[in-house]
Amino acid sequence: MPGSISISPKAQPASPVKVLGACPHDCPDTCALVTTVVEGRAIRVQGNPAHRQTDGVLCTKVSRYTERTYHPERLLAPLRRAGPKGSGRFEPVGWDEALDDIAARLQAVAARSPEAILPYSYAGTMGLVQGESMAARFFHRLGASLLDRTICSSAGTAGLTHTLGGKVGMKVEFFAQARLILIWGSNSIASNLHFWRLAQEAKRQGAKLVCIDPRRTETAEKCHEHVQLRPGTDAALALALMHELIAHDWLDHDYIERHTLGWAGLRERALRWTPERAGEVCGIPAQQIRDLARDYATLTPAAIRLNYGMQRVRGGANAVRAIACLPALTGAWRHPAGGLLLSSSGMFPVDKAALQRPDLLGERRPRTINMSTIGDDLLRPASPAFGPRIEAVVVYNSNPVAVAPESGMVVAGFAREDLFTVVLEQFRTDTADYADYILPATTQLEHWDVHLSYGHTDVLLNRPAIAPVGQARPNTQVFRELARRMGFNDPCFDEDDQALCRTAYGERVDFALLLEQGFASLPVPDAPFAQGGFPTASGKCEFFSAALAQQGLDGLPDHLPNYESAGSSPSYPLAMISPPARNFLNSTFVNVRSLRDIEREPLLEISAEDAQARGISSGSVVRVYNDRGEYRCKAEVSPRARPGVVHGLGVWWRKFGLDGTNVNQLTSQRLTDLGGGPVFYDCLVEVQAV
Numbered sequence: 001m002p003g004s005i006s007i008s009p010k011a012q013p014a015s016p017v018k019v020l021g022a023c024p025h026d027c028p029d030t031c032a033l034v035t036t037v038v039e040g041r042a043i044r045v046q047g048n049p050a051h052r053q054t055d056g057v058l059c060t061k062v063s064r065y066t067e068r069t070y071h072p073e074r075l076l077a078p079l080r081r082a083g084p085k086g087s088g089r090f091e092p093v094g095w096d097e098a099l100d101d102i103a104a105r106l107q108a109v110a111a112r113s114p115e116a117i118l119p120y121s122y123a124g125t126m127g128l129v130q131g132e133s134m135a136a137r138f139f140h141r142l143g144a145s146l147l148d149r150t151i152c153s154s155a156g157t158a159g160l161t162h163t164l165g166g167k168v169g170m171k172v173e174f175f176a177q178a179r180l181i182l183i184w185g186s187n188s189i190a191s192n193l194h195f196w197r198l199a200q201e202a203k204r205q206g207a208k209l210v211c212i213d214p215r216r217t218e219t220a221e222k223c224h225e226h227v228q229l230r231p232g233t234d235a236a237l238a239l240a241l242m243h244e245l246i247a248h249d250w251l252d253h254d255y256i257e258r259h260t261l262g263w264a265g266l267r268e269r270a271l272r273w274t275p276e277r278a279g280e281v282c283g284i285p286a287q288q289i290r291d292l293a294r295d296y297a298t299l300t301p302a303a304i305r306l307n308y309g310m311q312r313v314r315g316g317a318n319a320v321r322a323i324a325c326l327p328a329l330t331g332a333w334r335h336p337a338g339g340l341l342l343s344s345s346g347m348f349p350v351d352k353a354a355l356q357r358p359d360l361l362g363e364r365r366p367r368t369i370n371m372s373t374i375g376d377d378l379l380r381p382a383s384p385a386f387g388p389r390i391e392a393v394v395v396y397n398s399n400p401v402a403v404a405p406e407s408g409m410v411v412a413g414f415a416r417e418d419l420f421t422v423v424l425e426q427f428r429t430d431t432a433d434y435a436d437y438i439l440p441a442t443t444q445l446e447h448w449d450v451h452l453s454y455g456h457t458d459v460l461l462n463r464p465a466i467a468p469v470g471q472a473r474p475n476t477q478v479f480r481e482l483a484r485r486m487g488f489n490d491p492c493f494d495e496d497d498q499a500l501c502r503t504a505y506g507e508r509v510d511f512a513l514l515l516e517q518g519f520a521s522l523p524v525p526d527a528p529f530a531q532g533g534f535p536t537a538s539g540k541c542e543f544f545s546a547a548l549a550q551q552g553l554d555g556l557p558d559h560l561p562n563y564e565s566a567g568s569s570p571s572y573p574l575a576m577i578s579p580p581a582r583n584f585l586n587s588t589f590v591n592v593r594s595l596r597d598i599e600r601e602p603l604l605e606i607s608a609e610d611a612q613a614r615g616i617s618s619g620s621v622v623r624v625y626n627d628r629g630e631y632r633c634k635a636e637v638s639p640r641a642r643p644g645v646v647h648g649l650g651v652w653w654r655k656f657g658l659d660g661t662n663v664n665q666l667t668s669q670r671l672t673d674l675g676g677g678p679v680f681y682d683c684l685v686e687v688q689a690v
């Protein structure tokens, strides 16, 4: 029952117990946790000092984890809808009754067409077990539609894969030894804290830090230099840097010769991008590009920490391709402290097939739905091209009503009275409000899991520190029980969570070590590409991708202007990006009171010049709008915004917004050049004082 917390009465020693775990959130740092438990109650969550990447430190968000776990609004029992869709009226229901009904209703849809059922999940937990293990088995066995999980990083993944061969890069610890660090598209202080500590160490030893970001973030303020380019122009900047490397012969010809593919074509293309031309496109001085190229060539080893912010535009994948070419041109990969890191997750030997069992599909090949177009797809009628209308959605580890683009459409889709919606959740999120059933989910303190990281190269194990709060259940248990009710008797549905943790890596990671210390380091060389050996088809860094060319696409990276590029619309003259508020992580933590108190309220940052032209002052309520919708929030006239660009900080739950919406009311469902990713930062708007 809301307001009261019951802990199952397992005997616990009265003295504090420390339990080793892993942070489950969508953050590259994947911290090792130590939870202190007294009499069955978690009283403190801290960073594990024995794990060198965590170094005993957590961000503010996860330091408050007990506040989140024992939150008075935590869902403690299953709920069934008791009013119109989205009214938020629910009644408690027993687990058996809920699961019996859900199984029966899914079975009825599956009898007509299993593809009319859609699982919808993302990185609400990054855990391999509570993420996609038993859930994937269940949906594969059912033959449900497949979900293309694109909403955060798929453009960057495609860009990296078509250049370096996968999500691979520098070992993060070596950034501390770099002499130049380009922090590109990342507010590291807010979203990659442990990397920032390494960057600080490098700075103390004399390194220069340069931040490349349309917003003057906390990170940009603390770097030596800020390159404040327009959103969606990163590829132009990268190509102009190449131009300068070529013009001054700041190239490692030997590395290019031995370990790259397509140099002649890239050279020709880059020579078209003079600093003047790129400066015009990026909205920065040509001289700044020249100086940056000189620094990149001469302050060696030079390292690039790229993050996913910059790939949420039409040309996001091409931009990542262009940037990922830079270290091979200068031979930066030769040094452990040179190269680039966007994501390290491809270095983890996860046995996804064993966890997710795609073989349970048999001969069936269900359609794939892109999660970034859920708004359109929920409203799409049946057709030969689309297949059956979506009749049932099961949402876990995700909050699409708040986070998916063009949320007016997403809401309209979830509001369909004929859509059967089940949401596994810890809280009454915007999405849960539209559910037919809400099933209470455990937090990371209450279940087993095992993790990879996309910011370092250690595997982490998460042990449950406390019994499930209220009647909450792990996702795995819910899907196991649904499978049983639906008569799926493959033995894989009996595998328990600890066994799933072992299955994730099999013999490739020492599970005894994970049990003992909570983490295990992968045997990754210090300079993984010093001698080339990229995991591409050619084994080289592919400036030219034959795979792309075979698809009729450009084999070389290029600058692709935004769909909604600055200056292209007289009605909507401002480019809007929507970076995360510092104390939230996507839409997680928005309901944690102490964190929300820091963020106060949804804000739109606007430059003094743009504010003055519109009669807007800090604290004014403004209407932000375009053809897709409108959103009201308070304005903050801020030096963080460059003229022509506004920042709608996210991702607030719609229910906390002034008019019950959030910034995604304005974003579009168009997709990136490669990878089918969303284009959250490719969005023109106008702003008006209300």
Ligand code: SF4
Pocket (backbone or CB within 6 Å): 023, 024, 025, 027, 028, 029, 030, 031, 058, 059, 060, 061, 062, 063, 193, 194, 585
């Ligand atoms: S959110 Fe990131 S920095 Fe914070 S505890 Fe989790 S992994 Fe560490």
